[in-house]
Amino acid sequence: MTVKYTKDHEWIDTTSGKTGITDYARDALGDLVFLDLPKAGRILKRKEYYAVVESVKAASEIYAPVAGEIVAVNDNLANSLDDLKEDLDKGWIVQLKIADAGDLNDLMDKAAYDAYLRTLG
Amino acid sequence: MNAEAMKKVANDTQKHDDIIGATRGLNYDEKCLFDYPAADESGVDLPSLQNIKLRTGHKAREHVGLPQVKEPEVLRHFVRLSTKNYSIDSGIFPLGSCTMKHNPRLNEKAARFAGFAHIHPLQPQSTVQGALAVMHELQNMLAELTGLPGVCLTPAAGAHGELAGLMTIKRAHELKGNGHKKIVLIPDSAHGTNPATAVMCGYEVRNIPTKETGRLTLAAFKEALGDGKDVAGMMVTNPNTCGLFEREIVEIADLLHKAGGYFYCDGANFNALVGKIRPADFGVDVMHINLHKTFSTPHGGGGPGSGPICVTEELAPYMPSPVVIKENDESYRLEEDGERETSLGRLKGFQGQFGMHVRALTYILSHGADGLRQIAEDAVLNANYVLSQLKNDYHVPFEGPCMHECLLTDKLQKDSGVTTLDIAKTLVEYGIHPMTVYFPLVVQGAMLIEPTETESRESIDRLIAVLKQAAADSKAGYSEKLQKNPVSAPRRRLDEVKAAREPKLRWKPN
Structure with a gap:
């Protein structure tokens, strides 16, 4: 299992295709109050938004790190928003059937993402 | 701020513990x-x-x-x-992007004249010529101030004006055979109403990133534009929501126009420019104007708002109806429904918020050309005064000078655990309405402060003193004190998360 990251603070597990938002994004958003989840079966383009998360500060769109079909949705999250984090077990939002594994090459690995976070201060 | 002013505010603040503010009821x-x-x-x-x-x-x-x-x-x-209420009539209201400024009482006097206050929209037009003349004159004034000759006064508020403006653009594209243009370019620092308006109009939004500089850059714009074949237009606020003037806007507008797109300008921040430059001169095709911001009509609590739109000569045939027309015999009349075949039609019953038209025209005429220019100058001066006083206490994400509002963040307070929300609540504790917080979204922990042009030096100094004190307290390790604020308001810190997760929207019997 390898997790990769985007500059928009999304993570994706390259094996299962499970994806969600990083702990950094979650902390930046503050206390979450609402999550609008998509339906399984939707085909997503890369960087297409598929969910909206709302906190006391802002509403943010969540983007697909790579193109693919939504094969599963973590419906439990809508009622337990505190679980939304970088966590393969409970924290993922949707599971994607990755259309082109080549897309993953453009994403950052953990070390590169951590370095990127340091540039954000 | 000079030492004497600082001392005065300190005295004020010392008394704080044994007085109850006038607004607390x-x-x-x-x-x-x-x-x-x-x-x-x-x-x-x-x-x-x-x-x-x-x-x-x-x-x-x-x-x-x-x-x-x-x-x-x-x-x-x-x-x-x-x-228990707080209003612009009780104290400074430094909400960034909202322009909460004084509403001169002269406006109210004019709006209460019987010939304006006691007329009915269904009265024969021959009996309300004075009212129509006011609207026609306001159309002319707004055209002059924006450089955009087509003016429709009917939209009922800012967001309604945005919708009217974008529908005008859509109507023009459709009648010119460009209905395939489906993309609207919007910077990521935009007011939330901009993308909402575009989507309401059936457009797809494409973001222009501005995170690095706080401004639109030609390079980022070019990348978002691509070949521009599918781009219907662009929605930009200028000065933008970081309080900065878009320096490359002329080149950007040129490229957009070459690609066949129209430039929609969100007029929310027009008080920074009014009388100084005309938006048409930096390439704007359509702009809404918040009469309740720039032109001082009542704001908040239902206002009502009023959001006229101003458009270029090219787009005037498509804008909503009715407009007020002056006939050759000097009489006035409202355009009939369907009279202008290319118009997108009516967006509102009757002719808009007439009472606001009277107030806005009163404001324009009582200030005159020099007075309007001074509004823009004072708005910018006051915001820069705040910025210059607080730049060492708070992190400034984009270097000044700013326009009519200044942007700070809680980055310097991060280690102390004090956040933007705590600072806002501290202002509440001191009887001051907080600034805009956590907006624009592209800046983390944003505090957007717009003192407006009508605040006195003394009231701005008091705001500055409280913000300075909050920064000093967080530095000195009194974070907990700030995190508990407000302690003497009618309610202490409210549970925003619970309110959003379990809203009680109406009273129910037990």
Whole structure:
């Protein structure tokens, strides 16, 4: 299992295709109050938004790190928003059937993402 | 701020512990009107419903659950509530992007003239020529100030003006055979209403990133534009929501126009420019104007707002109807429905918020050209004064000078655990309405401060002193004190998360 990251603070597990938002994004958003989840079966383009998360500060769109079909949705999250984090077990939002594994090459690995976070201060 | 002013504010603030601010009202936990025990009499005597039969044959309901409270109690209830309120008439209201400025009483005097206040929209037009003349004159003034000759006064508020403006653009594209243009470019720092408007109009939004510099850059714009074949237009606020003037806007507008797109300017921040430059000169095709911001008509609590749109000569045929027309014989009339075939039609009943048109015209005429220019100058001066006083206390994400509002963040306070929200709540504690927080979204922990042009030096100094004190307290390790604020307002810190997750939107009987 390898997790990769985007500059928009999304993570994706390259094996299962499970994806969600990083702990950094979650902390930046503050206390979450609402999550609008998509339906399984939707085909997503890369960087297409598929969910909206709302906190006391802002509403943010969540983007697909790579193109693919939504094969599963973590419906439990809508009622337990505190679980939304970088966590393969409970924290993922949707599971994607990755259309082109080549897309993953453009994403950052953990070390590169951590370095990127340091540039954000 | 000079030492003397600082001392004065310090004195003010010292008294803080033993005075109750004028806006906090009686120390009385006001209950909901529905929770009053039903009185045997009420302020209104209604006939008994017992023998009334409805035309449907059903018996009328005898009990509809309305509160039954005596007139003096109703009056006291609302007066007590009003004393807990905070308004621009009670103190500085530095909400960034909102332009909460003084509403001159002269506007109110003009709006109360019988010939304006006691007319009806269905009256024959020959009997309301003065009112139509006011609207026509306001159209002319707004055209002059924006450089955009087509003016429609009907939109009821800013967001309604945005919708009217974008629908005008859409109508023009469709009638010119460009209906395939489906993309609207919007910077990520935009007001939330911009993408919402575009989507309402059936457009798809494409973001232009501005995170690095706080401004639109030609390079980022070019990348978002691509070949521009599918781009219907662009929505930009200038000065933008970071309080910065878009320096490359002329080149950007040129490229957009070459690709066949129209430039929609969100006029929310027009008070920074009014009388100084005309938006048409930096390439704007359509712009809405918030009369309740730039032109000082009442704002908040339902206003009502008023959001006229101004468009280029090219787009004028497509904008909504009706506009006021001046005939050759010097008489005025409202355009008939359908008279302008290319118009997108009506967006509102009658002719918009006429009372606001009177107030806005009064404001424009009473200030004159030099006065309007001074509005923009003072708005920018006041914001830069705040910025210059606070730049060492708070992190400034984008270097100044700013326009009519200044942007700070809580980055310097991060280690102390004090956040933007705590600082906002500290202002509440000191009887000052907070600034805009956590907006624009592209800046983390944003505090957007717009003192506006009508604030006195003294009131701005007081705001600055409290913000300085908050920064000093967080630095000195008094974070907990800030995190507990407000402690002397009618309510302490509210649980925003619970309110959003479990909203109670209406009163229900037990």
